[in-house]
Amino acid sequence: MGSLVLMVIGLAMFAGGYLIYSKYLARRVFQLDSGFKTPAHDLNDGVDYVPTSKFILWGHHFTSVAGAAPIVGPAIAVIWGWLPALLWVTLGTVFFAGMHDLGALWASLRNKGKSIGALSGRYIGKRGANLFLVVIFLLLLMVIAAFAVVIKNLLISTPTAVIPTWGAIVVALLVGVAVYRMRWPLIPVTIVGVVALYALIVVGDSVPVVLPESFLGMTPATFWILALFVYGAIASLLPVWVLLQPRDYINGVQLFVGLILLFGAVLIGALFSANPPDIVAPMINTALPEGTPSMVPLLFVTIACGAISGFHGMVSSGTTSKQIDKETDARFVGYFGAVGEGMLSLGTILAVIGGFQSAAEWESIYSEFGAGGVTAFVQGGGALMENGLGLPASLSATVLATMAVLFAATTMDTGMRLLRFVVQEIGDAFKVRITKVPATLVVVVVGLGLTFSQGLGGEGGLRIWPLFGTTNQLLASLTLSIIAVMLIRKRRNPWPALIPLTLVFVLSFWAAIEQLTSFAAPGNADWLLFALDVVIIVASVWVGIEAVLAMRRAMKEPPEHEHEDAQLVAERERV
Template identity: 40%
Template sequence: MDALWLMLICGVGYVVAYCTYGRFLARRIFKLRPEAAVPSRELQDGIDYVPTRRGIIFGHHFTSIAGTGPIVGPAIGVIWGWLPALLWVTVGCIFMGAVHDLGALVVSMRNEGKSISETAAKYINARVRFIFFAIVFLTLLLVIAVFGVVIAVVFARFPSSVAAVWLQIPIAVILGWAVYKKGASVPVATAVAVAAMYATVWLGSRLPFEMREIAGMPATGSWTILLLIYAWIASTLPVTVLLQPRDYINAWQLFIMMSLLALGVAWTSLSGGLPMVAPAVDLSPAGAPPIWPFLFITIACGAVSGFHSLVASGTSPKQVATEPDAQFVGYGSMLLEGALAVLILICVGAGIAMVYTTSDGQLLTGFDAWHRHYSSWSTASGMAANLTAVVVGAANMMGRLGVPETVGIALMGVFIASFAGTTLDTATRIQRYVIGELAGDLRIPFASNRWVATTVAVVTAAALAFATGADGKGALALWPLFGSANQLLASLALLVVTLYLKRKGGRKFLVAAIPCVIMLVVTNWAMILNERTYIRDENWLLAVIGAGIFALALWMTIEAAIAFGSARAEGETAGAS
């Protein structure tokens, strides 16, 4: 099938979904009202609670939830065929992921912008607060510790991206100062900031930077330390100083990159065709785990991801200015992420086949090119392999538009590293919120201080990152748990949304309950299969921690089932704010 048709059909489908199902959820299920009180106004403090234009908060929310997820996931998931992956990032995104994100955002907004852990305590019971805290803390700990390594890998593989990524920081600070302090026109300031950002991309392509070993510490270790220091600073500053403007200009980077990729697909297809050379379905690729249930935990962002509930109940609900904006920010962001996942599938399923250079310098095209990269699970599933497939496919298609290969590679390197960076600093800030809320519940006021809570978040991540040596890759030992833990978190967030809607009466809760049950089944199935593998391989670290997460999730599911029955017994008209 030609990639152009896939792109057009999916793109139209997302737009229709936003205007129909998204509007139904906003107006009929969650009943979003423009006059309703929102945390950004009721609790405005100029640091975390700041009412924000919906275009700006959309940019922050989208870049925070996206990260490298919709890039890496589809780049691995295509090994089972492009059709199952495509169905998951369209149907799953529309009816599960976007419902999850919108629901988590609305529930948090109607509870003072509190985290999903706190709202779980309200709608289930106080005991689950600590269950949720354990799962959320571990998830964020892994994200913070690993994403430093991810960015370091990108910097090492694409040294032309280093200058542009770091120079985005002063550009973002100046943008925030111009808009919030000097009242500059947002469109004009945006145009100047984006132009400056692309000037730094050009500069980076001319002046690549490679970190050298420092006092015996490998480059990845040095980058991890620098990035954690940056995350501490970014997460303690007011959101309008750095976090929000940086995410906003990164969103524009995404819009431009997606436009270039879409134009590349269209031009290549119309000038000679761009067939999907990856098989439509392959149920038994060499060395790969079974497609059921592992497709659903391999491709998370772009379909449904528990990390999104942390953003939707962390930074975003404290900035959304009116309730109706939640549809655009929550539901709309998820659909755009699905569209990005579709473009990535085209890059790795079709673009890579235009020309592929092997390690020995051989040039391959067509199915031979695709198969060389995806010959087995072991060759296709590593971080470097994922990034290579995406960058090669994207650069090939942009090359048809006249973009030089070196510039195309620099653009993709900056794109990937920038998104990983936004996830890193957002995750650190959310971890600070979670630690602060728990400290408040336990009556430890000094630990709820934003500097202390952020220090705890960063120090624990650093301890995990350097647990196995100076390369900063210690968290990779636990990374195999992330896929199942992340999707488990999505299941539990959907549980909270289900209980919230159940208290509203009627059958509204079904829009969240059905995705919740599906995710609980496939995630627990995957966790059981993973546990068997860990035990067989005598990987006791993963086996013990994985079993602990599974036990906590089972406990919380039972507590939620009891709460669900109690809500029904109390009467269908029982209300919740």
């Protein structure tokens, strides 16, 4: 089976999911209402709550949830073979991620744009809400610290990506002014913005930026990490229309151009190239390197973004829900945002299983578990584009590296904004009012503290990253439990949420237990990760039990009607 066949199958499944299943969810399960007054209108403050075109908002949502994870996860997981990775990406996107992302967005819209953390106290119970916030805090901390390190590594290893990475910020600022202040039409602004972005990529390919060993008294690694945190802090405080929306939108369009190039390279290479791309990776890998964990359950937490991811629920309820113009836009923004990430994961799989010359070359890269990642994606994808489109290998690598950096950067700055919200919610739980700037300073100090905890090269940024997969998937199952409780209260079909909830919770809990034993292995124990894993497991089980009890209560209570949502919830909280 060739790369072209896999590409067609994957894209057909994504199209069917959006055209058929998402329509069922929107009309029959969530019953999206175009006349519902969304929080963007009800609480419009010009900073966080801003009514936004669904196309621009899709760009923000998609690039915020995508980041580097849908590249890293699949590029590592193919070590078990391309078939398991392909099935989990396609089926997970259609039946798990789409439901999760759209559902979290709907749940927040129906509750004044509240985050999933706040909704846990409302729909599951206050006893588990604080533990839920602990899980969310740890997950977001992992994201901003790890992505700062990933971006730093790419800026150093691929210096041709430096100019387009930072130049994209200027392009985004100009796009924001053109659309929101000068009221220029979106389409011509988009065309000019994308052309400018790709012009920067061409310039960057010709003018690589390599920092000296000592720059402003710092190593390049230290400088880039500090610069990224300063940028993220400023971006998280600015009104969303200034930088967050236009940057994410133009990056989203750029991603689609990149995917068109990648998928086009597969198509043209298969039909017209003298050396059509061949799949060199095994369908099921029976010769796994020593130390590779079992495929079940680790596959389902290694590929999180691109199949289902708890981080998406935080973005849906943290920033996206505050910008939805009409509730019916949630289908396009939420479900199609998940589909876009699924397509990125599909492109990653195609790049790392068909972008190498031989099985021996592939095996040399996947010589141990955890190998591959962004490097394999850039190398394999660059080879596909050179073979299929005739683009120089250097330029192809720059395009893909820039794409990875820009997505990681958008996820990092969105993560910092979300973590600022969480710090403020934690303050509210202790009846301490924390404003935006102090909350952001807390995020920066804690994030930098973790990142530099093992050296100024940023080694600490990946210190707790091994916990990301299980924590992320446990959070996804807990988000689905909130959606299920809401559906049961409204006497709607909860099974589209309950089925993925059950499967994801069981698999991620299983993976967390396996990790716990590995963290305590004699001679190789890591007691910090062990302790954090225990906290995450206990918090998840506690919230899970609270969720089951909440579902049982919801079945016995009178049905909740739409116009009673806010008032009914408030009355129940007082009781």
